[in-house]
Amino acid sequence: MVRANLLSVIMLMHVIIGLPYNVKGLSMGYYLMSCPAAEQIVTNTVNNALQADPTLAAGLIRMLFHDCFIEGCDASILLDSTKDNTAEKDSPANLSLRGYEIIDDAKKKIEARCPGVVSCADIIAMAARDAVFSANGPYYQIPKGRFDGKRSKIEDTRNLPSPFLNASQLIQTFGQRGFTPQDVVALSGAHTLGVARCSSFKARLTTPDSSMDSSFVTTLTKTCSAGDNAEQPFDATRNNFDNAYFNALQRKSGVLFSDQTLSNTPATRNIVNGYAFNQAKFFFDFQMAMQKMSNLDVKLGSQGEVRKNCRILN
Ligand code: HEM
Known part of the structure; x- marks a missing residue:
């Protein structure tokens, strides 16, 4: 209740003192x-959906990342494949994305009030922000005004980072998009929520190395x-946004190779230890990095459209 009231106050302040947050044609x-x-x-819409199924917070946050990292934050992840085009969402890297129905539901309600005005890209960005807060994470501001893109191709998803990248490869991949090593570690902290399926980490089990705790x-x-689709929570509190993920990395209990590598590498180890020690510092850096992610290569005006249905081009 207190958090809900706090949210209303913050939302009002958004508009009143929002000017410093206006970027790149967004406001x-x-x-x-x-x-x-x-x-x-x-x-x-997000709060109601997450009350019914709190595990979907993870889905919405991951959806923002997979949308923004490929072709920018333009809702290209939401487009369905057609007979002439296989869309991003049908790539193996996206098959376990969750939460599409929440975006559809919000869009339907918004279209009923103000048709053709609010982009699907803005809805994803707002929904991810609300999911973080709903899972007890920080609240951050995001400007609006993104337009929806017209391209969604399965081959573009090769640019999503693989869970087998090491820290310097992660730093390079994210660095190309303007993120710092600190951003990489903070953003990886999104793995405080949710699960990975066995297929994403089983290769680590054939030759376990000294970076893995033996009981883990x-x-x-x-x-x-239980099979390739069996789910392993990233940390002990899969629905709570906290710094337990970083504590797990310190205990050599990171689920993905790309998680554990962050505490094995000098360039990122101190950042991991800092977040494990100080949750407030993690929250602060995570918000900054998510604001950056939410503004990645946004499309404005004639570069896109406002879709009527998030799954289909107008
Ligand atoms: C650093 C590079 C990253 C890699 C290699 C990576 C990889 C993965 C993989 C392999 C999974 C499990 C998928 C499955 O087995 O079904 C996953 C889940 C997840 N990822 Fe990442 N990820 C990265 C960064 C991020 C970022 C930047 C975010 C968001 C800001 C994010 C949010 C999530 C969430 C919340 C889940 C859990 C999803 C669920 O439970 O439905 N990840 N990630």
């Missing part, structure tokens, strides 16, 4: 005249005995 008050209810509709190897092996 805090973008829908103030054209669809003032948009922000609240997204927040309510047993845990992962047991998970995989």
